[in-house]
Each structure stands twice: as structure tokens, then as C-alpha cells.
Amino acid sequence: MKKRGRGIGLSFYGTGYGNGFPDVSNAWVRLLKDGKIGVYVGGAEVGQGAMTAFVQIAAEALGVPHDRVLLEIEDTLTTPDSGTAAATRQTYNTGNAIKIACENFKEKLKEVAKDILNLNSTAALEVKDGEVYLEIFPQKRVSLEKIADFLGGNILEAEGSFTAQTTKLDPETGQGAPYWPYTFSACGVELEVDTITGQVDILKAVLVQDVGRAVNPHLVEGQMDGGYAMALGYALFEDLNLKRGVMGNRKFSKYLIPTSMDVTELTKIIVEDPESTAPYGAKGIGEPVMIPVTPAILNAIYDATGVRITELPITPEKLAKAFSDFEKEG
Amino acid sequence: MKREFKVVGKNIHRVDAFKKVTGRAIYPEDIFMENMAYGKTLRSTIAHGYVSLDTREAEKIDGVLGIFTYKDVPNNRYGVVYKDQEVFVSKKVKRVGDPLAFVVAENEKLCDLALEKIKVYYEEIEGVFDPVEAMEEDAPKVHGKSNILYHFKIRKGDVEEGFRRSHVIVENTYKTHMVDHAFLQPEAGIGYIDEEGRVAVIVSTQYPHYDMEEIASTLNIPIDQVRVINAYVGGAFGGREDISLQIHLALAAKVLKRPVKTIYSREESFLAHSKRHAMVMRYKTGADKEGNLLAMETVIIGDTGAYASWGENVMRKAGVHATGPYYIPNVKVDSYAVYTNNPFAGAVRGFGATQVPVAYEQQMDALAVKLGMDPVTIRMKNIFKVGSETATGQILTEGVPLEECLSKLVEAMGYPYGKEAYR
Amino acid sequence: MINIKLNVNGKDYSLEIEEDKRLIDVLREDLRFTGVKEGCSEGECGACSVIMDGRIVNSCLVMAVQANGSSIVTVEGLVKDGELDPVQRAFIEKGATQCGYCTPGFIMAARAFLNRAKDPTREEIREAISGNLCRCTGYNKIVDAIEEAYRYEKGI
Numbered sequence: 079m080k081k082r083g084r085g086i087g088l089s090f091y092g093t094g095y096g097n098g099f100p101d102v103s104n105a106w107v108r109l110l111k112d113g114k115i116g117v118y119v120g121g122a123e124v125g126q127g128a129m130t131a132f133v134q135i136a137a138e139a140l141g142v143p144h145d146r147v148l149l150e151i152e153d154t155l156t157t158p159d160s161g162t163a164a165a166t167r168q169t170y171n172t173g174n175a176i177k178i179a180c181e182n183f184k185e186k187l188k189e190v191a192k193d194i195l196n197l198n199s200t201a202a203l204e205v206k207d208g209e210v211y212l213e214i215f216p217q218k219r220v221s222l223e224k225i226a227d228f229l230g231g232n233i234l235e236a237e238g239s240f241t242a243q244t245t246k247l248d249p250e251t252g253q254g255a256p257y258w259p260y261t262f263s264a265c266g267v268e269l270e271v272d273t274i275t276g277q278v279d280i281l282k283a284v285l286v287q288d289v290g291r292a293v294n295p296h297l298v299e300g301q302m303d304g305g306y307a308m309a310l311g312y313a314l315f316e317d318l319n320l321k322r323g324v325m326g327n328r329k330f331s332k333y334l335i336p337t338s339m340d341v342t343e344l345t346k347i348i349v350e351d352p353e354s355t356a357p358y359g360a361k362g363i364g365e366p367v368m369i370p371v372t373p374a375i376l377n378a379i380y381d382a383t384g385v386r387i388t389e390l391p392i393t394p395e396k397l398a399k400a401f402s403d404f405e406k407e408g
Numbered sequence: 409m410k411r412e413f414k415v416v417g418k419n420i421h422r423v424d425a426f427k428k429v430t431g432r433a434i435y436p437e438d439i440f441m442e443n444m445a446y447g448k449t450l451r452s453t454i455a456h457g458y459v460s461l462d463t464r465e466a467e468k469i470d471g472v473l474g475i476f477t478y479k480d481v482p483n484n485r486y487g488v489v490y491k492d493q494e495v496f497v498s499k500k501v502k503r504v505g506d507p508l509a510f511v512v513a514e515n516e517k518l519c520d521l522a523l524e525k526i527k528v529y530y531e532e533i534e535g536v537f538d539p540v541e542a543m544e545e546d547a548p549k550v551h552g553k554s555n556i557l558y559h560f561k562i563r564k565g566d567v568e569e570g571f572r573r574s575h576v577i578v579e580n581t582y583k584t585h586m587v588d589h590a591f592l593q594p595e596a597g598i599g600y601i602d603e604e605g606r607v608a609v610i611v612s613t614q615y616p617h618y619d620m621e622e623i624a625s626t627l628n629i630p631i632d633q634v635r636v637i638n639a640y641v642g643g644a645f646g647g648r649e650d651i652s653l654q655i656h657l658a659l660a661a662k663v664l665k666r667p668v669k670t671i672y673s674r675e676e677s678f679l680a681h682s683k684r685h686a687m688v689m690r691y692k693t694g695a696d697k698e699g700n701l702l703a704m705e706t707v708i709i710g711d712t713g714a715y716a717s718w719g720e721n722v723m724r725k726a727g728v729h730a731t732g733p734y735y736i737p738n739v740k741v742d743s744y745a746v747y748t749n750n751p752f753a754g755a756v757r758g759f760g761a762t763q764v765p766v767a768y769e770q771q772m773d774a775l776a777v778k779l780g781m782d783p784v785t786i787r788m789k790n791i792f793k794v795g796s797e798t799a800t801g802q803i804l805t806e807g808v809p810l811e812e813c814l815s816k817l818v819e820a821m822g823y824p825y826g827k828e829a830y831r
Numbered sequence: 832m833i834n835i836k837l838n839v840n841g842k843d844y845s846l847e848i849e850e851d852k853r854l855i856d857v858l859r860e861d862l863r864f865t866g867v868k869e870g871c872s873e874g875e876c877g878a879c880s881v882i883m884d885g886r887i888v889n890s891c892l893v894m895a896v897q898a899n900g901s902s903i904v905t906v907e908g909l910v911k912d913g914e915l916d917p918v919q920r921a922f923i924e925k926g927a928t929q930c931g932y933c934t935p936g937f938i939m940a941a942r943a944f945l946n947r948a949k950d951p952t953r954e955e956i957r958e959a960i961s962g963n964l965c966r967c968t969g970y971n972k973i974v975d976a977i978e979e980a981y982r983y984e985k986g987i
Contacts, residue, residue: 087769090733124644125930125967137415154620154636162615252562255802264813266821284820286813296419296926303969316587323455323749328678330875338957338970351809358416365758373769389583428931429919431866431906438865592870593932642932674871
């Protein structure tokens, strides 16, 4: 028999290493010969879109189009330590470091511009659209290319460093402020359970994600789609078949991850509530997007069948058996 | 205040998209160097026991350049938090897949031949595969004297009093399983000596500067003599936080003074990296007649497998997030990271905060059923808002739009609000 | 060793290869078309997908000798005179690539599908790419991109 149900799940996620561990990101910013700007960080691009977010944050801070920013993240020889690309911390931590480095860099640009423009102060100088100019007398202006020319071989660079706030938790009571910021998520699903086969079909899914501010909404949506799919696999079929330390399933023909046929369309809703300690308000979302999905599925299965599944994964065999036991018990 | 941004908030194309759609994004396995040798790893096939190797026959094979074991590593220990992992097992195997040796040869076929010719002698001992059993006094020990790596506690208010005052109480035990990141690109890398004599490793990693530190520390060389180059990374999700092949490649390149390349098969990839912690979560949650949460008590046991990796941090994060995004005045949490002889568990997307909602969100629905209340209403009553205090006493001073998230969800799902929301 | 002839991305090659080499090995190692990716070595993930004589194949399951005499297109061969293929353009436009490892395989599967498709539905697109695994995108933006590529080609 086919039964339909709906369920929701809410979750929160604290960003960062936590527990008072120094959570530091560093960034360097440098004026390049052609007036473009080099940004150097050790934060890894693992597919989440960190490079793009870094470039957007830097371009915003420097007041230049994004294609004037050249980002380098690959080599430990030429980049500073920006911490791990984990704990949903790169946009927040390294984003902050980049923003700080860019602001420091702008002050240095103003110093050079002051000399070029024969001013006696950097006050009222503004860096915008690839130029440094005097706000109160805009004819006084110089482009970044000109500044680079003027400097010749001399390197103009600035550093930025950001350390997230986290306190050590009391070992007896667990009291403290381990993570910051927290990011919130909500998921709802409507599904159909075949009570004979135990097959679960998702009919409708909605994921709502607090992002602080979306640096790039398309990238946020991509994360939401991916987190949803990963949670679907976690809830419904991924299984290592672990027996006495041996993984029975360690190939893709046995360890089943969701395919395009398993993943349904997902309605994605981005909620913006800018975070004051974050770069332009942007919180990280890489992990949070996955978290509320599995409980929403579990709650929907209960709503459909009256059976509470307390053990993952919810394989068809497990669900069919649970339902038949439930029917027998009345 | 609404500020206009010029770049932030815009859907610019990914800066790496062009390379990725044209096949020009270079992952480590795509790099071929002059005079490059290949390396393969010998791994344990048992979960717990003593091991010794005889590599003499394998070394005689023409074209085999070197077979590296623990004897070749100046400082054999590493790990993200605790240095409890060995570059190569010196005595005791603790899981299936522990690296025993690294074979380098002129080509991959010769590597395979050499792996076959290495004689591996095991003396198996009893293992422990269930984290609850592993906590018992007389369980086989994976490391040292106790399998309990970490115990995290929250003590807030008085849970006994909270349960006494509760109108409804729900108790359940939830279990989650180990899973794999299953990123699409299996681990690969190249070790070589760079133009200035540094030991360089090209790899796909989540944290190049950490890899650099571990290479310097295990090979006992100054950190400025090490260089890590992060090529394109084919997905990670936490699975590239621990060391996999970085040290093996650095060691081989340093000794042989030749580029050495390794590509893991999918099956080896499963053996090489961490897993998501399986958890047993015993939950007791109480609420008053109106659905206000009064108390929650939980014991969460996490299987961290054979090595600590991020186990302590994962189980702390699980503990801190154990209440869900709800204000509860009385909370008692005990979460444990426990060693077993299973695959080692570490960072996976959500890092402990992904497992606990399997429990806390089902508890919320179960309470709602008992109270004859709908799941939206009970959540609305208890969710974090600006100014809420978490179970660790942290004040959420800003950025708590959960009510908005839930409202938008209800609207998009087309739920009737209130009593009729659920049958 | 055995001699085989291949046309890859419009160019003829004559190669001396070991008999047990797979097509993927020849493409990656001998010819350095490293856009062809290996994710599972058992035909499950589709990262190694190439178009062989007009059909999509997993190059990890094809022995090089079996490919003797055939024409192969890899992701590198889709760029014509510096112009991206509509599928590639749409993948950029719609944000259909994340870590990028599965991307060449998806693009080839989409190309082969669109060569024959007529007013494809999203469901048909999902089916066409069901032999390819992606762990990052949850597939939705890939489906968006393939729809978009179809529109580019039909000028709609």
C-alpha cells in the first residue's frame, strides 16, 4: 500500500574549530604590474566555490570589477596559512581576512596616491572603480595602473588576519561560547512510502537556508542542492556494510550514492540576515545545507506510516519490516 | 540599513568554471613529470593484530626503486589533533587498511608485483567493533589503557527537576551509521624535489599548510624545506583533512630524488580516508502541557574507529548541538568519542551536528504527537530567537532568523498552520 | 605490444600500446587528454565518458584494442576554433560545475544526448545523465544547464 506523509526538520550549526582553538585566517593583497590586484590565501577550493567568494569579497572591498582580482590559493610557498577548508569557515574566516587585507591595502594605495597627486594628506581620498581620487575635488585622481607604473619594481602589499571568537568550554559543565556564528536551516519533504517494498519516493522538497548574506546566490543554491542530495543518500541508502571492521561496500557498484534519478527537484529559499562580524554579512553554509534534510525525511515517514525509524539508513528492507511489525502489533 | 553592493550578492560565474568545463582543470593525477616513478601502498587486511614484513624478495625485482616502511620514517607519528596515527605500522595494526609499506617502482605493474612479493605475517588479536562494548573495562584496547578518547559534558540547570515538572516525556534510542564522503576524485599526488631543493608534494587537500607541517614533522626537516601545492580538488566534504598519501610521496621523493606519483583506486580511497562517526544516541526530552521544552538528557556514543582524527571535536560539536535550535532550561549531555577497530572516523560535512538532529528532531515530533500538537507549533514555541541562550550558556546576540526560515518553509510546503497541519 | 589507430578530436593517431591497456589509459597517458577522468574503474560513475563513433561510452570499460579504428571525442575536442560548445557554455552559465571532477563526463553525456534529443523533458534529461555520478551539485543545476544548452542550440 502507498502512504503519503510530510515532515520537517530544523537545525543549527556553529561555524569554526570551536572550543577556544585559535581559528585564524591570513590573507595577502598585492598590486600587480598591470594595475590588477593579487590576492593570496591558503584557503582551498574543494568545489564549494571558495575561490569565487574570495574574489567577490576582495573586489567589493577594493571597489574594482571582479576580473581585476587575481586570486592565488595553490602553493604554500606563495600563500599564507588560511586554515582548513572545513568547519564551514572559509567564507567567514578567510573572507574576513581578505576584507581586512584589502582595507589595509587601500590605506597603502592612498599613501602612494598622496605622493603622486602632490597632496599633504590621505584624508578624503577614496579608492573606487580602479582609481584613487579626492572626494572633495574629484579631478585629483590616479588609476591603479598609474600607481603600479609609479612604483616600478617596488612591491605594494598589505596583510590581513582574522581570528574568530571562540571560548574554551568548561570541562565539567560545558559552559562557554564554542562557535560563532551559528547558521540556521529548515527542510520540509512530502513523500510516499510503499509499505510492502519499503520504497520511499520524495514528492516535494523545500530547503530554507539562513546565509547571513549570499555572496553569490547561484553558488549558495548549488550548495543547497548538493547538501540535500548528500542527505538523501545518508538517510535512504548509503551503507558501507561494515562487519567486524571490514567494509563490504567500497566500490560505487555497491556503495550507492544518489543518482540524477534519485534526487528530486528542490525548492531553495535563501534567507538573508546579515551578520555583523562577517564579511558583508556572509555566513558559511557548506555544512548546514545538509543537516535538516535527514530528520525531515524521518518525520515524514512517521507521518505517512506511524512508524518511527530510529536507525539509519532507512533501507527498503528495514522500512518494510518495521511497517509489517507495526501492523502486527496493531 | 540596506547597502548596495557592486560585486557581493551578484551571480558572477565561478572563476574556475572555464577550466572545469574544458578539461583544463589540472588534478594531481593529470600531471606527468620527466623521469617519474610510481608508488603503491601495502595495507593491512586484518583489523587488529601484530604485523611484520619481509620485503627482501620484492626488493630484488628489477625496476623496484624502493620499499619504504616505518624504519624509514624519522618520526613515524602524525594526526590532526592527537599524533596517534603511524605513517607505516611499526607493530600493531588497528584497522583494515592501515598502511604497512610504500612501494616505488618504474611503473605501476612493477608496484603491483612487488606488493605481491612482500610477505606479511600477522598475529591477529581480538578486536572491538562496537563503541558501546568498547567502553567496557574488559574490552580489547585499541590504544593504551582505555578506548574512551573523549568525554564531553553539558550540565545546565537541573534535568531531574525539569522532568518532574514535565507533562510529557519522550525517550528513544537512535542509531546512525558510518558513511563515506564518496567524493568523485580518488586521492592522487606527486612528490618531487623542486628547483630549489625543497621536498614538494602536489596533492588535492583541504588544508595545504597543515599537510606541509605534517610532512616536515614526520620527515624531521625544516618546514621551509617543504612545499605543498594544492591542485584542483575533486570534492572533499571532510575526507581530505587527514593525511593520506602526502607523507609517503614526500618521503619517497626525498630519498629517491625522483618524482613519484600515486593514484588511489576507488577501493583504496575508501580504505584511506576517514568516515562519518556512527552514533548511538539515547535521548530523553520533556515538555509542559503547552509544549514548552523543560528538560533534555542525552548520552551520545560516537564510534571514532581506530584513530582519533577529529573524533574529539566531532563529538564535542555533536554535544553542543544536541538540543537542536531550541531553548531548553535544563540540559544534561554526555557525549563520548570511543576507539574501536573500525575504519577511523573524522570530519564529514556537518561534523557531528548532522547526526544529532536524527534524534532531536524526531523527539520534537514525538512530543508533538503526545501533546496532540502539530510539529510547526511546538517548534515555533521553542526555537532560538535573537537573545536566546544555548545549552552552553552562549547568548545568540544576532543572526537568528530561524522563525523566518520556518515560516517560509511552511508557506512553501503549503502547510495549513496550527492544529490542522498534521492528521 | 600492439598497433592501433584512433581518431581523437579530429586528429589521427597511430599508437604502439600494451594489449591490456584500456581506452582511458591511452587517452590519458599516451595522448594526454586528461580531461577524461577516472572515478571508479567499473563503469559506475561516468567520469571517463567519451563519445566513441557517436555513442557515449565509459572509456574505463573499453579496451584500447576494441576502440581500434574508431573516432573518439573527449571534452577537449568540444572547443571549436576557440568557441565553447553550447553544453560547456550552459554549464558555466547555470553553475553546473562545482569540484569539476565529474564535469567532463557529464558534458560528454549531455552532448551525446542532445545530438539526438527533441524537446527533452527534465525527466528525460535526468535519465540521460543517470549513468554519471556527481557528489557536489545534487544534479539540479546540471539538468538546468542541459535544458539551457538545448535552448541555445535551437535558438530559443
